[in-house]
Amino acid sequence: MLNFIYYPVSAILWVWHKVFGFILGPDNGIAWALSVVFLVFTLRAVLYKPFVKQVRTTRQMQELQPQIKALQKKYSGDRQRQAVEMQKLQKEHGFNPIMGCLPVLAQAPVFIGLFHVLRSFNRTGTGMGQLGMSAEDNLNTPNYVFSATDVQSFLDARLFGAPISAAITTPVAQLQAYVTENVPELPSRLNIILVAAPLMIIASIATHFNSRASVARQSEAAAANPQSAIMNKLALYVFPLGVLVGGPFLPIAILLYWVSNNIWTYGQQHLVFRKIDAEEEAKKQEAITRRNDNAPKPGARPDPSKKKGSPAALKTADSADDDGDAPEVSLKKPQPKPSGSGGGSTSKPKQNRPQSNRGNSPKRNKRR
Template identity: 35%
Template sequence: MENLVLLAPMAGFWDTLMAPLYWAVSGLLVLAHNLFSPLFGADSGLTWTLSIILLTIVIRTLLIPLFVKQIRSSRNMQLLQPKVRELQKKYSHDREKLGQETMKLYKDEGVNPMASCFPLLLQMPIFFALFQVLNSAARGVPKGTFMTQELADSVAQATIFGARIAGTFLPLNQFGAEQILALILILAMVGTQFYVQLQLMGKNMPPDAMTGPMAQQQKMMLYVLPIVFGVGGVAFPIGVLIYWTASNLWSMGQQFYVIRQSPTPGTPAYAAWEARMRMKGHDPATLRPGVRPPKKAKAAAVATETPVEPTNEELAAGDPNTPRVQRQQPRRQTRSNRKR
């Protein structure tokens, strides 16, 4: 009982701290719900599902600059691993000096080791806010300024494919539609999370960057993160699973575009980019990934289509009544213009 009394102020402080996110998440969710309600009904599970997906799109669109920075930072960190290994060999006897030289290397190369974690860290409070809004609505308790009691009851009762949006995989009192849909979404969430990491490591990392402590850490995260989300997913409401799966699908498409347009040299993605540039008639050596190649000049075609004026000698040899061509004299220029 004493522990509960001590935790009550902490819970109140946490709700106060998260109040702006509860306000934003509930506002976006209710706004999307109002957009889809005339089409599918206010209490329809499809309405709430589409509202969650639209909420995902809005959040991930706002995070696009950070996502691109995450991709580039992670790529640059991997590219620096050969230099980091050289520093480790040189200063293996002095860990303090090794740390200083490593940070100096990151600073000189303009790499921030924490930049690759920013989008995930920023998503976690949003994810927690959505979890609290949906989890509270499942119990008939509104959370957030815009989530009224009527809307909370609507979320609690809304169903899709026979499963409640607010339902979870656990407890397993009976295995029904909620458990089946939750299990499918958990597997989809884990699979897409795994592929997002594999896509980055498999297509946009050179072979030299795939060895060393940083690469081993990346490989560990490739398997650890999906397992963590898979284990935790059994307690997530179906609405939260829909959000996280849709977010992973967005990441897959966004990452595919970024890697395709701005690949790392020496990677399979860069080789594919060079092949595409050659097929379009461009020289990859003169281009830079991420920059649109210039349009090819059509001077030869213009030259063949532009009529050539005859000279005065040719005119004199022809019809004497044909007027001579008056040649245009060059314009006078100042000395400073001629120098330029």
């Protein structure tokens, strides 16, 4: 049913096994382990750009929180109108919530596909999803793009004495499938524990530190959100504990997947966060430089030509349009011309004094 996932995953694993098998030998356990690790690296390299988009989307979501809260408060009684306004706000700022989930959603099918392909190397079990084959039939049955020869190579491979598709809780009946002509000994449960237990601990610690780095990048408003606080607690403590609890039921190769995925995530987070922080700091410095360039120097008067609508600005614009041919227009008030012929003396302008209303004085009327 999910062959569209199983075949691509097995094909990538097959390619990397051919590369490392050519160097170390096809039956080498380290070659198979490196094939799993580089399967993870291949996937994460493809998802690098979506991861950067996810980080930018998260930053943008934090910046839009005040506006989102305002819309939620304004349309608290109208859910439909609130959803419409939210979509408008997201469209206006180019915000796409789906892009923030893409890296996580894309890794889930790969995890499922790898788990199924690894289990399909040993189909002797009778549990859920198992075919109950005999050891001989299993050895001669291809596994998706892997031939029967590749299946035998996988069953012969040992990583420090443990088959990489075996788990701590694998029944003894299934461990019999790893007994072949090349490796006639039954895998030791102790060897499986000695390989799987350190991987479980490393995966748990790496999960905690990755979650810790993500939580540290949250804004104060986002961290104060009750739902975010619950998710942070789950990511910091419950998920790492889940690796320790579920680890004994997972094949060694899946634990390798988990460890390598967390190592890649830790390095990628710091690289991307540093890059985005540098970009934001450069934008801030550019804005400060632009503001300082436009600001007048201490003690200097502002340049009137930079003000819109000022006479100097209008005069500059007019002279630029006429290429300097238009006559200059003086904005000063005209001075009064001198009167009279002699001596070059100037007469003072007459001042209009208010005439006294002597004829209508009440005292004068009384005397009369």
